[in-house]
Amino acid sequence: MSFSVGQVSRLAGVTVRTLHHYDEIGLLTPSERTRAGYRRYTDDDLLRLQQVLLYRELGFPLEEIAVILDEPHSDELTHLRRQHELLRIKSERIREMIAAVERAMEARAMNIRLTPEERFEVFGDFRPEDHDAEVERRWGDTRQYAESRRRVASYTKADWLHLKAEAATITEDLAAAFKAGLPADGQQAMDLAERHRGHISRWFYECSYEIHQCLGELYVTDPRFTATFDAIVPGLADYLRLAIHANATGR
Amino acid sequence: MSFSVGQVSRLAGVTVRTLHHYDEIGLLTPSERTRAGYRRYTDDDLLRLQQVLLYRELGFPLEEIAVILDEPHSDELTHLRRQHELLRIKSERIREMIAAVERAMEARAMNIRLTPEERFEVFGDFRPEDHDAEVERRWGDTRQYAESRRRVASYTKADWLHLKAEAATITEDLAAAFKAGLPADGQQAMDLAERHRGHISRWFYECSYEIHQCLGELYVTDPRFTATFDAIVPGLADYLRLAIHANATGR
DNA sequence: CGTTGACCCTCACGCGACGTGAGGGTGCAC
DNA sequence: GTGCACCCTCACGTCGCGTGAGGGTCAACG
Structure with missing residues (x-):
C-alpha cells in the first residue's frame, strides 16, 4: 500500500510543492x-516524513534534518526521545512567554512601566538557571501572584476601564486627603486604605491585612510604584503606606 | 533615555541586521x-519591538504585523490579549505533539504500527472539536494510559532492550505452550498470563486483574495487536486472552 | 594630538524553504 | 472520446533575513 503526493499532502498537512522540494534536495525521496x-510513498516514507516534520517544527534546517536522519546509529527511538525532550523545552519557553505577557498586562493595570530587561527577558534565548530565581526575587512567586495573573489575563476591555476608573477615584480621594493635611492614621485615611484593600481583593487577589501591609512597603521600596503615586502628589506613596499600616493595626 | 542598535539587539536577542531590516520595511522605525x-530607540520603540517579536514568534508575516500594530483602534492591551490567546493555543498544540510522540514511542514498545492518520493527526493543522473524543475512543484517555505515557517517555535505550527481551521471552513461552496444546485455563498458561501481567505493571502501568482482562479483549479486537501475536503463531492472541481470563477469574 | 578599536552607516548580493504559475502527460468516468 | 482531477518538470518570485564591502563616528589611550 502506497500513497500519491496528493494523498500524502492531505494526510500530513503539507503542500505538494513541499513534497517535491523534499524530493529535490534528497531529504525525502x-x-x-x-x-x-x-x-x-510507502509506510516507511511516511515514517520518515513524520520525523522530518517534527524536526522542522522544532526549527531545524532541512539540510541538518537530512544529516541527523541519515546518521548510521540512529533509529526511530533515538529521534523520538530527542524530539520529546526538545518539545518539552519548547513548551517550557511558551509557558514563560505566556507568563511574560501576563506580567505585561498586570504592569499596565498597575500603571507601571516595565524595564527594557523585563520586557525582553523571554526573548533572551537561554539562561535557564538563575532565571526563575530572578523572577521570584522581583515579582515574588507567591500564590497571590499566580492568582492575580490568572484573573488579570481574563479581563475584558470594559473590565479594565472599570478597574482603572475605580483605582483613579481611590487615588484622587487619597491625594485630596493628603493635601488637606488629614493624618495618615486618622479615620478618613484608614477608610481610604480599606477601600484600597477592597479594590485589590476584587480585582487582583485575596488581600489580607498582612499582605496589604507588604504591598504598602512595596509602594515605597519599588521606585516604579513610588513614581506612579508621587507623580500625583509627592509623598503620596508613603502616605498610603502609613494609612495602610494604621488601618491594619488599628482595628 | 534611548538605545543604540547594538544595545537593543543584545537586549532583545535579535541581530542588528534584523533591526535594520525592520527599519527598511517600515515595521519599526x-x-x-x-x-x-x-x-x-526610545522606550516606546522597545514596546513596539516587543509586540513585533511576539507576533513574529506566533508566525505572523512581518507585513501583517505592521498592519495590525498600526490599526487605529488598537492599543497595547488589545495586542497582549490576542497574543495571550494565541500563545495558549500554541502551547496546546505543542502539548498535543508531545502526546503524539509519546504515543509513537509506546506504539514501538507494543510492536504495533501506527496508521498514517494516527501518525499525522497532530500536523493536520486544526479540527479541535472531535479530536479529543477521537483520541479517547482509540486510545482510552484513562489514568492508566497517562501513567504509561509518562513512564514510557523516560526509558533509556537500555531499558527498551530489557523490556523488549522480557516481552519476547514471555511471548515465546506462550507460543510454546500454545503449540504444545496446553489448555488456556491450565496452570502453566495461567502462570504465563500472570507473568504477562507483571510485565505490564513493571513497564507500563499498574495492571489489576480487571484491567488485564480488558487488555486481553483488546488483543483480539484491535487488529494491530492481533496481528503482532498471530504473526508468531496464528491464534496466539485469542489463546492469551483466554489465559488472562482464566488467570483473573481462577484465583 | 593622533590613532586604535568598537561601534555605526548604507548598499547589495545570497540563501533557505518553499509559492506560484506555465506547459504538458495520465487515467478513470461518463 | 472527452472531460476532469491529478501528476510531472522547469523556472522564476518571495520573505526574512545573513553576510560581506566600503566607509564614517567617537571615546580612550598612549
Whole structure:
C-alpha cells in the first residue's frame, strides 16, 4: 500500500510543492515511482516524513534534518526521545512567554512601566538557571501572584476601564486627603486604605491585612510604584503606606 | 533615555541586521537619529519591538504585523490579549505533539504500527472539536494510559532492550505452550498470563486483574495487536486472552 | 594630538524553504 | 472520446533575513 503526493499532502498537512522540494534536495525521496513517473510513498516514507516534520517544527534546517536522519546509529527511538525532550523545552519557553505577557498586562493595570530587561527577558534565548530565581526575587512567586495573573489575563476591555476608573477615584480621594493635611492614621485615611484593600481583593487577589501591609512597603521600596503615586502628589506613596499600616493595626 | 542598535539587539536577542531590516520595511522605525545618523530607540520603540517579536514568534508575516500594530483602534492591551490567546493555543498544540510522540514511542514498545492518520493527526493543522473524543475512543484517555505515557517517555535505550527481551521471552513461552496444546485455563498458561501481567505493571502501568482482562479483549479486537501475536503463531492472541481470563477469574 | 578599536552607516548580493504559475502527460468516468 | 482531477518538470518570485564591502563616528589611550 502506497500513497500519491496528493494523498500524502492531505494526510500530513503539507503542500505538494513541499513534497517535491523534499524530493529535490534528497531529504525525502519516495521509495517507488509508477511507470508514468508518479511518486509513490510507502509506510516507511511516511515514517520518515513524520520525523522530518517534527524536526522542522522544532526549527531545524532541512539540510541538518537530512544529516541527523541519515546518521548510521540512529533509529526511530533515538529521534523520538530527542524530539520529546526538545518539545518539552519548547513548551517550557511558551509557558514563560505566556507568563511574560501576563506580567505585561498586570504592569499596565498597575500603571507601571516595565524595564527594557523585563520586557525582553523571554526573548533572551537561554539562561535557564538563575532565571526563575530572578523572577521570584522581583515579582515574588507567591500564590497571590499566580492568582492575580490568572484573573488579570481574563479581563475584558470594559473590565479594565472599570478597574482603572475605580483605582483613579481611590487615588484622587487619597491625594485630596493628603493635601488637606488629614493624618495618615486618622479615620478618613484608614477608610481610604480599606477601600484600597477592597479594590485589590476584587480585582487582583485575596488581600489580607498582612499582605496589604507588604504591598504598602512595596509602594515605597519599588521606585516604579513610588513614581506612579508621587507623580500625583509627592509623598503620596508613603502616605498610603502609613494609612495602610494604621488601618491594619488599628482595628 | 534611548538605545543604540547594538544595545537593543543584545537586549532583545535579535541581530542588528534584523533591526535594520525592520527599519527598511517600515515595521519599526526608531523615533530618533543622532546627527551622525545613528539610530536611537526610545522606550516606546522597545514596546513596539516587543509586540513585533511576539507576533513574529506566533508566525505572523512581518507585513501583517505592521498592519495590525498600526490599526487605529488598537492599543497595547488589545495586542497582549490576542497574543495571550494565541500563545495558549500554541502551547496546546505543542502539548498535543508531545502526546503524539509519546504515543509513537509506546506504539514501538507494543510492536504495533501506527496508521498514517494516527501518525499525522497532530500536523493536520486544526479540527479541535472531535479530536479529543477521537483520541479517547482509540486510545482510552484513562489514568492508566497517562501513567504509561509518562513512564514510557523516560526509558533509556537500555531499558527498551530489557523490556523488549522480557516481552519476547514471555511471548515465546506462550507460543510454546500454545503449540504444545496446553489448555488456556491450565496452570502453566495461567502462570504465563500472570507473568504477562507483571510485565505490564513493571513497564507500563499498574495492571489489576480487571484491567488485564480488558487488555486481553483488546488483543483480539484491535487488529494491530492481533496481528503482532498471530504473526508468531496464528491464534496466539485469542489463546492469551483466554489465559488472562482464566488467570483473573481462577484465583 | 593622533590613532586604535568598537561601534555605526548604507548598499547589495545570497540563501533557505518553499509559492506560484506555465506547459504538458495520465487515467478513470461518463 | 472527452472531460476532469491529478501528476510531472522547469523556472522564476518571495520573505526574512545573513553576510560581506566600503566607509564614517567617537571615546580612550598612549
